[in-house]
Amino acid sequence: MNNKSGSPKRATSQDVAKLAGVSRSVVSAVLNGTPGIGVSEQTRENVLAAIRELDYHVDARARGMKTGRSMTLAAFGDTSHPLFMRLLEGMQRASGAEGYHLLLTSPGRGKAGEARAELLELYQQRRIDGIVTLDDTSYADEKWAQRVQANGVPYVSVEGYAEFAGVCSVHADYRKSIETALDYLWEKCSDKKFVPEYAEVFSLSHEGKVNWAEQQRRKGYEEWCREHKLEPKISRQLQQAGRVDWQDWCRQRAESKQDSPPVLLNWSSAAPDLYRSAYRFGLSIGTDLCIMAADNTIQGDLLSMPTLSCVEIPYAEMGEAAVRSVLLQIRGEAEKPSKLWLPAILKPGESA
Structure with missing residues (x-):
């Protein structure tokens, strides 16, 4: 389609309507989902086929004005x-x-x-x-x-x-996400004598304050423990400059010579440091330490070895x-x- 100057002429909605055998209002209805104008599936396909054949593009400025x-x-x-x-x-x-x-x-x-x-x-x-x-x-x-x-x-x-x-x-639903994680841990890693530990990582950049999501997670953990008639076990781990020091935490578990309870981290970003500390003390992730994360901020499930169990915020x-x-x-x-x-x-x- 050319104009007198020889340069290509842009197709219009009228051209689309003519080729599809419909009115311009129907073309507009197909493009914009205009309420009150019913368009059959066959008519819609005819209009879309005409748009493709004519290489029609909506004039955004004109549509905006309208x-x-x-x-x-x-x-x-x-x-x-x-x-x-x-x-x-x-x-x-x-x-x-x-x-x-x-x-x-x-x-x-x-x-x-x-x-x-x-x-x-x-x-x-x-x-x-x-x-x-x-x-x-x-x-x-x-x-x-x-x-x-x-x-x-x-x-x-x-x-x-x-x-x-x-x-x-x-x-x-942060509270429900904790319930999902704990149900999984309870089924996979516990012989029902251990209380799953909730390791709550926090940052000084937040001045030690617990935001709404973390409050919901903690409440979810406490509610789950009450429902299972268990005493909550919460530890707090400080994250500084993006790192968490798990050395003392891992040392205690290595020296106890006893099975450790499953652990639920609130942040998956804390898992790599825990993996490294566990390795230093000869603790095997998945056997000596049963670990899960209550989020998947850094896609830790893909970046960890062994792969990290988690619940991902969608x-x-x-x-x-x-x-x-x-x-x-x-x-x-x-x-x-x-x-x-x-x-x-x-x-x-x-x-x-």
């Missing part, structure tokens, strides 16, 4: 954090299926509050249609929530606002759920702010 949408979502989080990368994997999958693009934003070197304010400006400029943020599990900034609501921004927090009713959010699935939730808001189909709770994924390995 619909008021940019077909872009903002994904806000720390780009240096592996969990954000997993979240983006799911967000990209879900947004791509709906014809949306992602605009990647992060606090960078500036203040997080300033970066969030820029997101509101992008929304007001119609450069984005909605916002998804990956937050700390204890995050519940009421001022930010009020600004989002005042500007009418379709918004979902992943991990934040767990106990705040006025914000749409997506969460992992960040990719949480990203997909967040996109679906924000799109419901964009389309005006969300009745009220909702909370979505996703189960952790059990990944058996050789360490337990």
Whole structure:
């Protein structure tokens, strides 16, 4: 298809409609999922075939002027954090299926509050249609929530606002994840005389504070022990500069000459140091020490030998759920702010 100058002419929706034998409104319905216009599967296939044959591409600027949408979502989080990368994997999958693009934003070197304010400006400029943020599990900034609501921004927090009713959010079920891990440990590694030990790793960068997710994990452990009429056994391990010193912990188990109880770590990132210390004291992972992790932040199941048993927080699935939730808001189909709770994924390995 050429114009008078000899250069290729871009196909239009009218061209697609003519080739498919339908109206332009039907073409629009196929492309945008327009409510109220029923399209049969055969008609939809005819339109898609015409689009492919004509190599038709939607004029994003024209569509934006018509619909008021940019077909872009903002994904806000720390780009240096592996969990954000997993979240983006799911967000990209879900947004791509709906014809949306992602605009990647992060606090960078500036203040997080300033970066969030820029997101509101992008929304007001119609450069984005909605916002998804990956937050700390204890995050519940009421001022930010009020600004989002005042500007009418379709918004979902992943991990934040767990106990705040006025914000749409997506969460992992941390308490249930502990129950899943302990049930697995109890079945695989215990002769029912040992209480599984909960080794709670913490960092001074958090000033020793236990965030909401860790609180839920601890509660889950204590509840599980009560249900099994066992006395909880919790130890705390300090992580400094990304390392945990397990030397004394392993020495005690090596010198006791007795079987050790199964151990549940709250962070899989603490497992490599435990593996190294166990090796120094002649303890075999999976036999002398039965170990499991209550998350899989660094994909420890694949990087450890023997492979680490764990329950994985489903960040990719949480990203997909967040996109679906924000799109419901964009389309005006969300009745009220909702909370979505996703189960952790059990990944058996050789360490337990």
